[in-house]
Amino acid sequence: MRKNRQFLSDLIEYSGALIFVKDHEGRYEMINRKWEQVTGRMRQDTIGRTDEEMFPGPVGRQFCQNDREVMESGSVREMVEFLEDDVHGKRHFLSVKFPVRGDDGTVRGLCGMTTEITERVRAEEALRESMERLRSVSENLADGMVYQIDSGIDGKKRNFTYVSPAVQALHGLTVEEVIENPLLIYHQLDEKYLVFLAESEAEAFAAKSRLDVEVPVHLPSGETRWRRFVSSPRFHENGSVIWDGIELDIHERHLQGEKRRELEERLRRAEKMEALGTLAGGVAHDLNNVLGILVGYSELLLDEISQDNYLREHIEKILNSGVRAAAIVQDLLTLARRGVHSESVLHLNQVIADCRKTPEYENLMEKHPRIRVEMNLAVDLLNIKGSLSHLQKTFMNLLTNAVEAMPEGGQVTVMTANRTLDGPVQKYDDVREGDYVLLSVSDTGEGIPETDMKHIFEPFYTKKVMGRSGTGLGLAVVWGTVKDHRGYIDVRSEVGKGTTFMLYFPVTRQDLAATDVAISLSDYMGNEEAILIVDDIEEQRELASRMLGKLNYRVRSVSSGEAAVEDMKNNPVDLVVLDMIMHPGIDGLDTYKRILEVCPGQRAIIVSGFSATDRVAQAQSLGAGPYIRKPYTLEKLGLAVREGLQKKS
Template structure:
């Protein structure tokens, strides 16, 4: 009411007492109205602070829980998403319902002790599932009371990333170990394979026209076998070093298994382990792979041998092939791309492999066997590196009932070829084609010359890349056989580069036991047809020459 109006009322009042009472009433009413306004203002401020608290908690990256005496007062939406509860389901309950039983006392102790450092426990969702949970709790004053605020973070993704990082670090560490062996192997492999060529090939050439009754037949055969075994050891070293010459072509896993079961190596193993039975389950719909039958077969032989030696007394080894569709989650576990894979699995009923050994089982020379009697200590390292070279992976499962190795190979749409056996030379003869052999080792030139001469080819020889180019300036060759690493002057890649400039479309075959991978790839891209590993047999060289001369590249 306006003061002028009040004054007019007082003028008309006949009693002073009435006037005073009226004035007091009006002032009291005004005071009450002011107090009510203050209360509303305070309520608005409180509502504002409460809304601000809600907004801040909702904006937080972590889940937020506010508790007093261990009882939940507030839960934001991120915490609801982490645990699967609605806020109204948790408010008023002990916050330990969010923690796995084994860690509840730890959380209660940290609350009572006002522990203000981050720590990790096992959280438990509404559905009972458990997960790694990080908690950062802090005591603070809220509305005049001491309460506890906890920031919560689900560590599942972080743990997975840490595991992946640790796996990559382990792979790097393993690769560095392999590299150290590779430096050693690469330094001697070229010369050693050239020496072994004589031990493997000369006996084979002498035996071609020698009757079995000849007294020198068996000794020469023994020399040849010894050379082949030595070459296998070098091949194992080079496989571990990831520098071996590998013939990659469409192969059938079932065929590789069947060939192994008919091999002298398997026959010897079966004789040495008569109480071990071999069971095979070869799926007919197993797709072809793009790989090296020699190296996959060596992996199979190593795994079967290890399995047999792991069995004490009677037992069994199971060899399986099958088609596997590897989907996203499984692909992430195996570090493979999603898609279809052909799997070669070898399981045994042995005593299993300890967790400690499983962490090192694929490392070179890590073996529980007696070196020189049971093996070289390279068997599983060869398996691991072969799978890396084939862009696949090997998975191991083991317990006290036995072990199983599963080899995952990428598949191909190409059909495997039916190859001629090494001891059948009737299909490998040439028609007088001219072949220029380029090698800095005189005895290697002699070996290649004798093999190719026996197969009906005309052979020319050059001790260096420079001499080969000079010969090509005035002559034509149907095929060049190039050593990749030569002591002086041009190497195989440089020689072939000049050869194709001189003779467009010049055909070539690489013959080497070890060389720099980029140079091999560049030579093949330039037009070379095949890469054959030294030391080679008569059948291996004859088949490779025939393929390239006839224009059939693998």
């Protein structure tokens, strides 16, 4: 018995809990070592004293009140009590107190066991504060919603266990509706992205990794907005995977990203055009010199042989091929925006009417007999200012594209109209307000897939067979022409229904020039005037000499600008035919400047295998006459020489 008492005494003394016994007045009768350690008060200072004496103030009074309740109720009570001092601050304790009864069964005191729970209370308070902050953030998050999804053990469930009130603003749904039916949110997702979302969720579940996706959401209001869903997994004690996530409205950021990508694409396209322009500019002069010889001598041969000569057909094909090759070179210059062209006042309806009379139009219609072309041309159409040849080529390119988009037949609708632009045009950030002439070409064909739409104006991008149905330059030329005319292009297409190209050209208030009359050979025949040809290419000098000799001019030629200046010192001429680009040595402009020093007021015309440049304009400002581009025909050269001779010196 004595051993049992000692064991019990040791158990109480060395317990990790504070153990104490008080009498019916609340005076301490016994305390253990842990009580001394925690309170800092020794046994001899505690026995016989009450809590109000030991801990003056509210703490002591509360201890006494708790003790009275235990003894008065005669039952076991569990309560949280605290101590507070300058050293440890406020400390929390979990106390279990029960009444001690005498032999007669009356309550003669109480016994208590107390465990410090300060760290646990602080952790719980921190957790409550954290949860409150999370609740506050989730409920006040601008353009965002916090959620939790229970995906189950296998990852196939989609049960929302929590959604913040922002679901009302983001989805037009209440918290209760989403908790009850999670599919309400999933049904708002764009169906084209459902497979992508499911695959992303499966991958994240398998790897237990973060999920981060961006998808468009169709709202009950009819609006579509881009959203970002980000969530991380954690395991519930029952084995389910819980996804703690946030949904953010990123619509404006997505639009800005699209705009940035579009600007980058424009820059890439511009760089591509610039590279192509550099390439075209590098080869145009030399290539046009070669084509000039091909076209020029073919024309001279046709003039020398009879109509029934069997070689005539072959020579005509050589001539036509040379002309087409020259047109391709010009297309390259046009789409690279190097094709500075002369402008005149034009009526777009007349441009279209003239195109319909060309062999190119007739051949196109003959090859596609099941195509109907409907013309809806405004009778009050205003004039525009531009290049006739470029606009004709633009119309024929659009018409050809429309016809070839309907291999089984269909209808092409050509429309012109007056329009006032006071708002944005698709793909243009800045549109000049004002009056425009609209050219619209629509077809009922196959339509253009969205993946192809962004490439249609790129050079050499074509779905046709290269060399048979086009070069891939057609729409690129259209783009370059509209750009050069300070206009805009809008394209609308739907796969299986057709495509519409809408071109806007600025209106001019100037009147049309007088209608040209037919030109006969007598209009540009010479009268034995003296002509000096200056060209660094021998074949070009010979060709020009033969052509002008045939037109009754006295012709001589030199191979450089320096030689021309020396020749003019002793042999004046009526006109100089001056090549603008010559290698090596001085070019056409510098040659003309030196000639003017020797022969002030000397008449000249400019020829070049490249488009007109600033140096051509400078030569003309000094007194030079017309500019013509190689390859030229007998008629073009003859008319230019005649105009140059008529210019006052």
